Amino acid sequence: MRQKLLPGPAPADEPATAAPVKSPSSTKRPQKKVRGTGRLHSLLLGLASAALGLAAWSVLANSGIDGFPGPVEVARRAIALIGDGTLLADAGASLKRVLIGYVLGVVLAIPVGFLMGWYPAVRRLVEPWLQFFRMVPPLAIIPLAIVLMGIDETPKIFVIFLAAFLNSVVSTFQGVVAVDVTLVNAARVLGARDPQVFLGIVVPASTPFILVGMRIGLGASWATVVAAELIAAQGGLGFRMQQAQLYYDLPTIFVQLIAIGAIGLVMDRLLLLAERRLTHWQERR
Template sequence: MTVVTAPEKTPTTPEAPRGARRTVPSLVFNLIALVLGVTIWALTAAAGLADIPGPLSVSSRARELLADGTLTQDALASLQRVLLGFALGTLVAVPVGFLMGWYPVARGLLEPYVQFFRTIPPLALIPLVIVLMGIGETPKIFVIFLAAFMSCVVAAFQGVTGVDRTLIDAARVLGASDRTVFLKVVIPASTPFILVGMRIGLGAAWATVVAAEMIGAQKGLGFEMVHAQTYYDVPTIFVGLISIGVIGLVMDRLLLVAERRLTAWQERR
């Protein structure tokens, strides 16, 4: 009788799981996008398709402004205004958002005003702000404060109202008081919403600073851009735009790092 044996299996290299496959770092794509953007900008300026200065002209003007200290002073002035207005807006918005989300009475009293003023652009209030507060630093910071506040208060409110009710009920079943539920459940669960609102508020603050610095300012990136507009100094305007974009991007990345650290428990894609 012939015995048939099964063919021997040749050892094969186990296939790596999908999650373990090496991926290209996002920084590489960022650098590629930057190179492509500068290249398109240079080609557009060289071909005369738009009446804009090229990268070399703008970088030369930036070196001049850095050499005489103008760009540094303007950037620090704008940064100080944005940081102060943004910080005040966030510090006020988070408690107000929590009150609106946690207490129905506070929600009924405050939400109509928040929703009403949220539809009014902060820039539209500049004439009124000038009449009431003059042309010093206070009106500039106040307009930036409004821009940051309106973005953050809605995010904080949505964060509290969006907390899973099951988590709150489970904590109360285990004997947790309202204070414990708020500190241990509501605040951690709403933190991602608050941080996203802060990032949106930061963008709104930088978007507002240019118009805010038109209120009798003597220095600042927005002031320098408006001043350059008078003399059709387009390279200086580009320097101001790029400076605002770079500083705003760095601040946004710092907020993103803080978001990842504070919400490390959250599942990510």
């Protein structure tokens, strides 16, 4: 006959009760609270930073610097420029030039960077010329571009394209050559062909590098468009700054500077959001 096993006392060398296992739902709730607290903390820090910046600006305006405008004066000029449509028209003209040149530069830079990183022969042919043009500032090419292409939109878009292309192609190339060779060899041992290795390993691993290059290229594009508009333009934020300089109109110059920074910051935040969505698998601090 089978004897019924009765629960007896636990052995001396084993714990009497097992540690309770937390359910998945119990581990997610603290993470939500931490995320919410982190966002609130970031928001408060951002507001504090803005307040400190305005305070420092006010101190400089009241320190006796001749003609240095304060936040209130600049805000009034911004309202006036927005009211008559000048600021919106200039911002639209500069943004159009930046978007056209930037998008063209990035679209061409990504495949060129992949080709340079994947094929050593292409790398040896292209990289010397790439490094050569990287040493030449796009601003130095503006006079030559104006002489060869005229004073319309073409030279401005070209120098913006060049600035975005050079930054993006280098980042893409570095992303490809930085891929772990062990992953590539393991995929090939498992029978993956070159297209599968490229799409499954190289492209995802290079995405963070590409997006960093796009962010750097965006800043270079804005710097280039302002310089191009200072030299030859009939509209835009840089053009308005040049006109204000002739009349020593510092509030207008400040308004244009703030507009450039604000538009560039919004575009950079959008790229940062895309980076987090596309590289959600990457560990972050």
